[in-house]
Amino acid sequence: MISDKLRQFIKAGSNPSFSEEDNRRIVVVNLFGFTGCLITVFLSLRALLANEVMLGAALMIASVVFLFSMLTMHISENVKSHVFAANLLVVTLMTLLLYLIIMGGKANTGPIWILILPPVTLFMSGLKRGLWMLLLFLLVICTLFFVPGLSIVEADYAMDFKTRVTYVFMTVTFLSSVYEYSRQQTYAEIHALRQQFEHQATHDPLTHLFNRRGLIKQIEPELARAKRQQSSTALVLLDIDRFKRINDEYGHDAGDKVLQGIAVLLNNAMRQQDYVSRWGGEEFLLVLPDTSKENAYHVADKLRFEIAQTPQQFESFTIDITASFGVSEVNSLVDYDKALTQADKAMYKAKQAGRNTVMMSN
Known part of the structure; x- marks a missing residue:
């Protein structure tokens, strides 16, 4: 009973008329929006209790946007609105991560969270658009980390820490890109084979008319x-x-x-x-x-x-x-x-x- 309701909740917004890729994205946005909302609400409350008002407010705003993205999947039956919700989720996540880099987060551990960004962005926004978004994000964090004289970043990071975080981010982006490319190619091949089998099942092989x-x-x-x-x-x-x-x-x-x-x-x-x-x-x-x-x-x-x-x-x-x-x-x-x-x-x-x-x- 509970598992059926949970399955319906996760698949809310999906439709048999949508492509398999669109339905999969809807499920992931629902999961990410739900878990992201819970996590950011928890971290926000903890920050507010620790009297870190700015961090708590930023996390709370992010949780509201995550919830909005998830509700868009539940309410709308338009694929374009679903794509918008997925991209909004990614942009919100990027904005939150940049804020954590600037402010440092808890004990200056904020930059560590950027490692979740590559797989999420590439799946939500697609390989091509996702790579451009990640490249832009990388340029921004390199500017924040390595351009001397900037007074934007309030946290104090060691150079080795900033360098390693950047390298790891680039490595995770590369590996996630390879995986996403492989996944899309596999999906395209399976989709082509499925169409071929469906055509063979519904058409006469000699005349190519319907059977x-x-x-x-x-x-x-x-x-x-x-x-x-x-x-x-x-x-x-x-x-x-x-x-x-x-x-x-x-x-x-x-x-x-x-x-x-x-x-x-x-x-x-x-x-x-x-x-x-x-x-x-x-x-x-x-x-x-x-x-x-x-x-x-x-x-x-x-x-x-x-x-x-x-x-x-x-x-x-x-x-x-x-x-x-x-x-x-x-x-x-x-x-x-x-x-x-x-x-x-x-x-x-x-x-x-x-x-x-x-x-x-x-």
Whole structure:
């Protein structure tokens, strides 16, 4: 129970529509904002009790900004506001650390805290922007540490201490940069592989059209929209006539070439909002949103004519192709599965009628 609430609290602001990287940043900002707020409040109260008013006030202001950054993640659902909150957190942290360097913090240990800055900055702000921010921060602390005659720094640090803190900061920045670069490269490779696998799972490898799984995934929102708006969606199922004869006479490579040619023809003929898929074997299914079956019949007849008038070339052979079509409609009375069955039956009637024909469901 507690673990579930804690998990919800940490993931507050994340959204499945966001990228994995954005959701990860939201989680880290929530964690850092929460822990940073607690730590700075504790240190602030301790400083105030020790009568260190300026240090206590600075820490308290930082805790408020950390809390604000975290609340931004919880309230806003905009990625840009989340990026702003992450950068605000980094800038606040930098400002607090510069204050600790100038004032010295508790027993002049303030500069030690800058070592947490490189990994936080690089993750929150990204590699390129984070490196620029860290470079600017390094220039500022080098100015504070090593430019003679400055009266800004009130704490008294030994030269060896300042030198070592600077070297360690540069080393941690370098190692954090290498890690962040490696992490981003790994993420990019995994993301590319995931997209490749998803494409392979939803597309036919021969024609590069949607397969059954891919088509259903694509049209589900469209069918839901059509149902809400009570509009019609036409289905056109087509089958290449005597495809087995093509394979037997010219070989399977010729059959593959024919399928690829038909796929290109269908893709070029369809509207941008239409869906084209290889339904299986030599069958193709077309989904035409906002289209009645009467209008889809005319579309199918034009496709039938174009296929018949476009022989496919394979090596030195010219292969004449025809196709039979079945047309149906998804509407308020006929759901998708029933319409698909009707299209299949209509296509079978077109085969019985002599092929190279379009039939419409009753």
